[in-house]
Amino acid sequence: MDKKTQTALFEYLLRLGDDHLVLGHRLSEWCGHAPILEEDLALANISLDLIGQAEALLQLAGEVEGENRSEDDLAYFRDEYEFRNLHMVEQPRGDFAQTIARQFLFDAMAWHLYDQLQTSTYQPLAAIATKVFKETTYHLRHSRAWIHRLGDGTAESHERLQNAINEYWTFTGELFFTNEVDQILMEQGIAPDLKQIQDKWRTMTTAELEKGTLVVPEDGYMASGARLGRHSEHLGHMLAEMQILARSHPGATW
Amino acid sequence: MSDEKKEQEKSGQTEWPLWEVFVQPKFGAPHEHAGSVHAPDAEMALQNGRDVYSRRGEAISLWVVPAVSITATTLEDKGPFFDPANDKVYLHPSFYKVPRGVRNL
Numbered sequence: 630m631d632k633k634t635q636t637a638l639f640e641y642l643l644r645l646g647d648d649h650l651v652l653g654h655r656l657s658e659w660c661g662h663a664p665i666l667e668e669d670l671a672l673a674n675i676s677l678d679l680i681g682q683a684e685a686l687l688q689l690a691g692e693v694e695g696e697n698r699s700e701d702d703l704a705y706f707r708d709e710y711e712f713r714n715l716h717m718v719e720q721p722r723g724d725f726a727q728t729i730a731r732q733f734l735f736d737a738m739a740w741h742l743y744d745q746l747q748t749s750t751y752q753p754l755a756a757i758a759t760k761v762f763k764e765t766t767y768h769l770r771h772s773r774a775w776i777h778r779l780g781d782g783t784a785e786s787h788e789r790l791q792n793a794i795n796e797y798w799t800f801t802g803e804l805f806f807t808n809e810v811d812q813i814l815m816e817q818g819i820a821p822d823l824k825q826i827q828d829k830w831r832t833m834t835t836a837e838l839e840k841g842t843l844v845v846p847e848d849g850y851m852a853s854g855a856r857l858g859r860h861s862e863h864l865g866h867m868l869a870e871m872q873i874l875a876r877s878h879p880g881a882t883w
Numbered sequence: 884m885s886d887e888k889k890e891q892e893k894s895g896q897t898e899w900p901l902w903e904v905f906v907q908p909k910f911g912a913p914h915e916h917a918g919s920v921h922a923p924d925a926e927m928a929l930q931n932g933r934d935v936y937s938r939r940g941e942a943i944s945l946w947v948v949p950a951v952s953i954t955a956t957t958l959e960d961k962g963p964f965f966d967p968a969n970d971k972v973y974l975h976p977s978f979y980k981v982p983r984g985v986r987n988l
Contacts, residue, residue, distance in 0.1 A: 646974070665899075666922065667920050667934060667935055668931075670931075670934040670935055670938070671931065674934055674938055749978065774927055778923060845909035
C-alpha cells in the first residue's frame with residue numbers, strides 16, 4: 630500500500646471507528662434511565678455492539694497507521710480536534726424521541742454503508758463490515774419500529790418525535806461528506822461511493838418516516854466540519870468523562 | 884391515529900400489554916417458556932424478548948404470545964384436575980422391563 634492510500638485509509642477508519650465509539654458512549658448514558666426495563670436492556674445491547682465495532686475499527690486504524698497505537702490509545706489518548714466522528718453522534722442524549730431520531734437516521738446510513746463495505750477490496754475492512762452489517766440490521770429494525778410506534782402513537786409522542794427529526798435533520802448532510810480521502814479509496818474499491826448511498830438512504834428514511842405519519846423535513850442549514858475535527862462543545866465534555874479513567878491510570882488493567 | 888389508539892389515549896391506559904416469551908434453544912427442540920415482557924405490539928414484544936431472554940445466544944427462534952390469550956387452570960382446579968392421577972398406578976408406564984442399553988425412555 631502506498632503512503633497516500635495508507636494515510637487516507639487511516640483517516641477513513643477513524644471516521645468509522647469514532648462514529649461508533651461516540652454513539653456507543655452516548656447510548657450507554659441511557660443505562661438505568663430508559664423508559665422501561667426492556668428498553669434499557671435493548672439500548673445497552675446496541676451500545677455494546679457499537680463499542681465492540683469501534684474497537685475492531687480503531688484497532689485496524691492503528692495497524693494501518695503503523696505507529697504502534699492500539700485501539701485504546703486512539704480512544705482514550707486523542708483530543709477533541711483529533712476525533713473524526715459526525716456532529717450527529719456527539720449530541721447529548723436528549724429525551725427518548727431524540728435518541729430514537731438520531732439512531733434511526735444513523736442506522737439507515739450505516740446499514741447501506743456496511744452492506745457495501747462487505748465487498749471492499751481491503752480484506753480486513755470487509756471482514757469487519759460483515760459483522761457490523763449483521764448487527765446493524767438488528768439496530769435498524771429496533772429504531773425503525775420505534776419510528777413507527779412513536780410517530781403513529783399518541784399526540785405527544787408524535788410531536789416529540791417530529792421535533793426530534795426536524796432537529797436532527799440538520800446533521801444529516803454531514804453523513805455524506807466526502808473529500809480526497811474518499812476519492813483515493815474509491816478509486817481502489819476500498820470505500821463505496823457515498824453519493825449512491827445517500828440516494829438509498831433518502832428513499833429508506835422517507836418511506837419509514839411516512840409510515841410513522843411523520844413529515845420529512847426540507848433540506849436547509851446543515852452542520853459541517855466534524856469530519857475535519859471541528860466539533861460542537863458537547864464532544865469535549867463527553868470525552869472528559871470517557872477518558873478520565875484511562876488518563877488518570879495509564880495502562881491500568883482489571 | 885387509529886380509533887383504537889385514540890380510545891386508548893382517552894382512557895389513560897399507560898401500561899403496555901404483557902407478552903409471554905417462548906425460546907427454542909436448538910432446531911427440533913420445543914419452544915420453552917422463558918418469562919414475560921411488556922410491549923406495545925408484537926414486533927416490539929419479539930425485540931424485547933430477544934433482548935431480555937436470548938442476548939447471550941440462548942435461542943434460534945422466539946415466540947411471543949399475548950398473555951391474555953393464554954387460558955390457564957386456577958388454583959381451585961388443582962384438586963379435580965390433577966389429584967386423581969396419583970392413585971392410579973396403572974397410568975404410569977412402570978410395569979415394563981426396559982431393555983438394557985435403551986436411554987432417554
